Amino acid sequence: MTYLSSVKGVSMGSNVAPTTVRTRLRIPLRFDDGYAVDAEAVTFTGLVDGLEHLALVLGDPAGAEVPLVRLHSECLTGDVFGSARCDCGPQLREATERIAGVGGYLLYLRQEGRGIGLYSKLDAYALQDTGLDTFAANTALGLPEDGRDYTAAAQMLTALGVGTIDLLSNNPDKAEQLIAHHIQIRHRLRTGVFANSTNIRYLQAKVDKQGHQITLAS
Known part of the structure; x- marks a missing residue:
């Protein structure tokens, strides 16, 4: 398949080499609540953005009528440190079990902070503490509300x-x-709704600003 351009502007020339699988290996996944599963980690050569995205093969995708897939953007604060400012960690945990149960792929995409990077995300957090929502904070920094491009995920x-x-x-x-x-x-x-007193404004902004399908208690 030839990718001509992405929705968000990554230019794809006609002579781009095809993406290929680089490495496959089995790794055990363990979560704080005790859930554990083995996954096959897959790395790639030729991704358009040059980032080290990872596919986790969970369950038996070949045995599924259609594989279940989640595109999960990296969130160091939520995925690793358990920050309650977002719902990323709980979504990662939920997606892993749901995909493993039916067979599919979790694409772990190196797009911290909706593509703005870790430091800029923390800068945005500081602005959110002054009252801005997550999207307005990014804009105030001169950055896109959501800079993520999923061309590499399709590749x-x-x-x-x-x-x-x-x-x-x-x-x-x-x-x-x-x-x-x-x-x-x-x-x-839809994923589950993982609302708490810290992230409720963040979740509401995703609904209001970008049409995320999240049902929040009124």
């Missing part, structure tokens, strides 16, 4: 031989970008 799926998926996501932009890159989506499944 990863294509390299894995996956053309049709069930997508585990509340974010309509993920679906739109994958479809633009010829990944067929049979069903969109």
Whole structure:
């Protein structure tokens, strides 16, 4: 497949070499609540953005009618340190178990802070503490509200031989970008709602500003 351009502006020339699988290896995954599962980690050569994205193969995708897929953007504060400012850590934990149960792929994308990087994300956090929401804080820093581009995710799926998926996501932009890159989506499944007193404004901003399908208690 030739990628001509991404929805968010990564230029793809016609002579770009195809993405291929670089390495496969089994790794055990362990979560703080005791849940554990083995996954096959897959790395790639030829991703358009040059970042070290990772695919985790969970369960038996070959045995599934259509594999379940989640595009999960890296969040050091939430995934590793358990920050309650977002819902990333709980979403990662939930997605791992749900995908393992039916067979599919978790694409762990190195797009910290919606693509703005760790330091800029923490700068944005400081602005959020003054009253700005997550998107307004990014804009105040002169950065895009959401700079993530999912061209590489489509390349990863294509390299894995996956053309049709069930997508585990509340974010309509993920679906739109994958479809633009010829990944067929049979069903969109919502993630759970992981609201707390710290992240409720963050979740509400995702609903209000970008149309995320999250049902919050009124």
